[in-house]
Amino acid sequence: VSSASRTDARVLGNRRAVQQAALQALTADGVAGLSVDRLAELSGVSRSTIYRHWPDLRTLVVTAFAEILRAAEPVDDVADPARALADYLHDYARRLNDPMYATVLVTILEWSWRDPEFAREHAGIFDHSRSRARRIIAAGQARGVFDPKARLDDAVEAVVAPFLYRRLVLRRTIGEQEVRSLHTAIVRYAPA
Amino acid sequence: VSSASRTDARVLGNRRAVQQAALQALTADGVAGLSVDRLAELSGVSRSTIYRHWPDLRTLVVTAFAEILRAAEPVDDVADPARALADYLHDYARRLNDPMYATVLVTILEWSWRDPEFAREHAGIFDHSRSRARRIIAAGQARGVFDPKARLDDAVEAVVAPFLYRRLVLRRTIGEQEVRSLHTAIVRYAPA
Numbered sequence: 001v002s003s004a005s006r007t008d009a010r011v012l013g014n015r016r017a018v019q020q021a022a023l024q025a026l027t028a029d030g031v032a033g034l035s036v037d038r039l040a041e042l043s044g045v046s047r048s049t050i051y052r053h054w055p056d057l058r059t060l061v062v063t064a065f066a067e068i069l070r071a072a073e074p075v076d077d078v079a080d081p082a083r084a085l086a087d088y089l090h091d092y093a094r095r096l097n098d099p100m101y102a103t104v105l106v107t108i109l110e111w112s113w114r115d116p117e118f119a120r121e122h123a124g125i126f127d128h129s130r131s132r133a134r135r136i137i138a139a140g141q142a143r144g145v146f147d148p149k150a151r152l153d154d155a156v157e158a159v160v161a162p163f164l165y166r167r168l169v170l171r172r173t174i175g176e177q178e179v180r181s182l183h184t185a186i187v188r189y190a191p192a
Numbered sequence: 193v194s195s196a197s198r199t200d201a202r203v204l205g206n207r208r209a210v211q212q213a214a215l216q217a218l219t220a221d222g223v224a225g226l227s228v229d230r231l232a233e234l235s236g237v238s239r240s241t242i243y244r245h246w247p248d249l250r251t252l253v254v255t256a257f258a259e260i261l262r263a264a265e266p267v268d269d270v271a272d273p274a275r276a277l278a279d280y281l282h283d284y285a286r287r288l289n290d291p292m293y294a295t296v297l298v299t300i301l302e303w304s305w306r307d308p309e310f311a312r313e314h315a316g317i318f319d320h321s322r323s324r325a326r327r328i329i330a331a332g333q334a335r336g337v338f339d340p341k342a343r344l345d346d347a348v349e350a351v352v353a354p355f356l357y358r359r360l361v362l363r364r365t366i367g368e369q370e371v372r373s374l375h376t377a378i379v380r381y382a383p384a
Contacts, residue, residue, distance in 0.1 A: 030306040103305060109360055110302040113295060114222040119363060126361065149380075154373055157354040162346070164361070165353035168301055169318065171311060181346055188341075189381065 017043035018050055019064035026061060026107060027100045034061070058111055062122045065104045069125070073132055081140030082187050085159070088136055089183055092129070092160070093174035096167045106168060133159050140186075147189035159186065209235035210242055211256035218253060218299060219292045226253070250303055254314050257296045261317070265324055273332030274379050277351070280328055281375055284321070284352070285366035288359040298360060325351050339381035351378065 021042035025033035034057050040047045054060040073091075076084040095101045112119035137155045140146035146155065162182060163174050213234035217225035226249045232239045246252040265283075268276040287293045304311035329347045332338035338347065354374060355366050 106302050106305045110298050112363065113298045113360070123363075150377060151373060154354070154370075154377060157357055158350065158377075161353035161357035162349040165349055165356055168305070169356070171304065171315075178346075181343060185342060185346060185350075 014043070014045045014049060015053070018045050018054060019060065019067070021045075022057065022060050023064055023068075023100055023104060027103045030103075031107060058118065059121075061104060062108060062125060065108065066125050068101075070128055073128055076132065076136055078135055078139035081136055081143060081145045082183075084136045085140065085146075085186060086179075086183050088133060089159070089163075089179045093163055093179050096163055097173045102167055109168075130156060130160065146186055150189075155186075206235070206237045206241060207245070210237050210246060211252065211259070213237075214249065214252050215256055215260075215292055215296060219295045222295075223299060250310065251313075253296060254300060254317060257300065258317050260293075262320055265320055268324065268328055270327055270331035273328055273335060273337045274375075276328045277332065277338075277378060278371075278375050280325060281351070281355075281371045285355055285371050288355055289365045294359055301360075322348060322352065338378055342381075347378075 018039055021039045022034065024042060025035075025038050036047050036050050036057070039045070039050055039057075043050075074087070076087060078084050096105075108122070108125065112122065134152065134156050137146060137159065138152060141148045141150070141152070141155070150158070159182070163178070166172050166174060166178070210231055213231045214226065216234060217227075217230050228239050228242050228249070231237070231242055231249075235242075266279070268279060270276050288297075300314070300317065304314065326344065326348050329338060329351065330344060333340045333342070333344070333347070342350070351374070355370070358364050358366060358370070
């Protein structure tokens with residue numbers, strides 16, 4: 001093993017440890033928990049290394065979150081759109097139910113709202129998940145499994161918005177029955 | 193005019209001025225703008241009066257917001273549910289498009305998420321608006337104007353969630369066309 005690859009592995013290990021610490025601190029204590037001291041303590045990475053590599057802790061959080069989002073999204077078989085939609089809704093509910101996920105989501109919404117520059121920089125963070133829903137809906141409309149008269153944008157929002165509302169506004173977790181109910185509502189309106 | 197009623201009028205005037213200052217400061221500068229010094233400066237009410245009457249600035253914000261919410265909600269004529277729904281969606285879009293409203297909403301979501309006690313105390317803040325949507329949907333289902341097969345909870349969320357998603361997550365304002373499109377989607381599914 002060369003010295004360069006040992007360094008790479010250490011850099012990656014530090015990166016993962018500091019990212020994990022950031023999400024953990026944010027979930028436990030909100031934005032107040034996001035300090036370099038705290039991240040150093042949780043991750044075992046030195047304060048100077050954190051300052052050097054992650055001078056902006058908000059960007060650290062968004063990057064960590066974006067990597068989790070990307071890692072979680074499988075490639076759907078859109079030949080069976082009703083099944084792909086069921087998989088998507090299950091994944092989405094499971095993620096939203098995770099307190100870490102929901103906390104980071106609320107935090108990023110608040111940062112983005114307060115700081116337009118931050119918002120512009122990270123506007124693409126939910127694109128991956130929305131594109132997945134969009135592919136499934138478009139395939140289902142093309143095959144007549146979902147209502148083909150709905151505008152695609154509206155149909156995508158009918159999929160992604162209700163659980164988000166329930167979780168962030170009503171602060172409820174999403175149950176199995178609610179996943180089935182939304183799925184039925186979307187599949188039901190195919191022309192007979 | 194008695195001395196007591198002069199005092200009442202002054203108390204009410206102070207209250208209105210401090211509430212207005214709180215919403216204005218929050219909208220302009222986020223939570224960092226919410227200080228007693230700033231509210232005294234904006235409202236002309238003394239710091240000691242603010243400390244005495246509104247020791248918790250978060251509660252001041254929620255109370256001010258709740259009064260705006262209640263004042264904005266008319267009583268609908270649910271004998272014409274399609275028309276009542278159109279009025280509701282217009283009102284809702286107009287409110288969400290107001291930067292003050294959206295900023296306070298994001299802030300309250302974030303406070304509620306971070307602080308379960310605060311959340312419990314103010315859980316009812318959106319009840320009024322949700323009850324209005326629920327009355328309209330229930331009346332429309334009973335008259336066959338909206339899909340009677342949808343669960344009432346799901347139908348209410350199909351009304352309130354998409355605009356909220358668009359405004360808070362995508363940070364877009366809600367246009368006239370989007371109001372019409374959601375209205376059409378909900379009315380369209382009445383059994384013929």
